[in-house]
Amino acid sequence: MCRWMAYSGDPALAEALLFRPAHSLINQSLHARLGAETTNGDGFGIGWFGEQPFPGMYKSVLPAWNDPNLREISREIRTRLLFAHVRASTGAAVQRSNCHPFRHGRWLWMHNGAIMNFPLLKRDVMLAVDPSLYPDVEGTTDSEALFFLALTFGLMEDPPGAVARVIGLVEDLARRRGVPDPLQMTVATSEGESIWVFRYSSQGRTRSLFYSTDIAQLRKLYPALDVLQQLGTDARFVVSEPIHHLEGAWTEVPESSYALVRPGTHEQHPLVPVRTRQQTTA
Template sequence: MCRWMAYSGDPALAEALLFRPAHSLINQSLHARLGVETTNGDGFGIGWFGDRQVPGVYKSVLPAWNDPNLREISREIRTRLLFAHVRASTGAAVQRSNCHPFRHGRWLWMHNGAIADYPRLKRDVMLAVDPSLYPEIEGTTDSEALFYLALTFGLTEDPPGAVARAIGLVEDLGRRHGVPDPLQMTVATSEGESIWVFRYSSQGRTRSLFCSTDIVQLRRLYPGLDVLQRLGTDARFVVSEPIHHLEGAWTEVPESSYAIVRPGTHETHPLVPVRTPQETTA
């Protein structure tokens, strides 16, 4: 499995978001505490929104803790919305095209989890992807396949509905192929304004996911903590596991739910898989 982090708020240096927290994502790439694997060294990636219409992406197959270029560029990137992901492969090759986040137009996507027994389901999953989108798939991961399923089902217009339909398709294929509990996922996706995050597994035992709480409230609780003074009041983080261990700083995203993260706020809703006529006849 993997670890990931998303940030939304006032423009901040990527270095401060990635390296400075006590249990930063770079620290988690070596010493994850809540993940299945403690080490996530099968590549990494960051995606950020700046002045261009299309987000920037930097990926490498090196471990995040051992890429000097990441430290260099993170000192130069100031962004209001950052995605970062450290990878522990569930079987797909360690190559740049398999590193997250994935990009389509203005949209970024990253995932922690797996489609169980993916080689058995892969052909049917790929056949469900819109033919106009299929040529854009660069890698071999189930994570990228989920992204293009969601795009096929309308991610750019209705992210929650599209992800619910993608889940429904994978679970339908699992039933047909005799794969119990076929899906495990925490996902983040964004077009540069809002972040949608999803927590779901067919087994009902999904990997951990947390949203940060209100910065103003945390400043009252911890008036002497410098890092909270440097963050703007609109700052929000979504993380696989907390990057600071401060009581009251994190709210767990509930099982089978999604959250919409916008500057200074987030709201949570139930996530229910949707089976469509296309899925039942594919």
């Protein structure tokens, strides 16, 4: 599967966020410690919000550690909100359109996990996507399918409700097709102001997900660590696995829950699947 990170806070250079931490996402693309695979070399992508009304993106099928253009542009991108993802394919082709994050309008989406036995469920899943959205689907991954299902179910108005309905739909379709424990997901999505992150699996054993604690408090605990002095007090990270190994710096997102992350704050809530009218009457 994959590794990802999201940053929210004062504008920071993408290079500092991607390359400088001791266990940076670039390092994790080669040496992941908590993922299903050690190497995540099937492409990568970054999405960021800057001065334009819509997020920018850069994606490549090269491994993140072996793309000199990523290093070049990351020195020039200063952003208040960054998504970054390194991919380990679960079966879909290694192509640019299958690299995360995915974008629709102002919204970004990235995912670690899988819809189990997706080839069997794919037709049912894609038929549930709103016909007006379907032409914008570019790739072949279950991750992008989850994004467009969430958009169909109202992601732009109610992200937690939309994702809860996506989970309910996928589990219902899988039950009908005899697919056990169909969903494994940690997800991040944003419209440029807030980040919503979700951790859920049908089996109750979801891939790891952590968020950073208060930067001001960490500065007091680790006054000699330069990287903490360079970040504003509003800085928040959400990561598949910690990018620094500091005691007290990270809190694990609980199983079957979601968090709303804004500069300087965060809040957690339970995530419960919701069956939609479409599902109960089909």
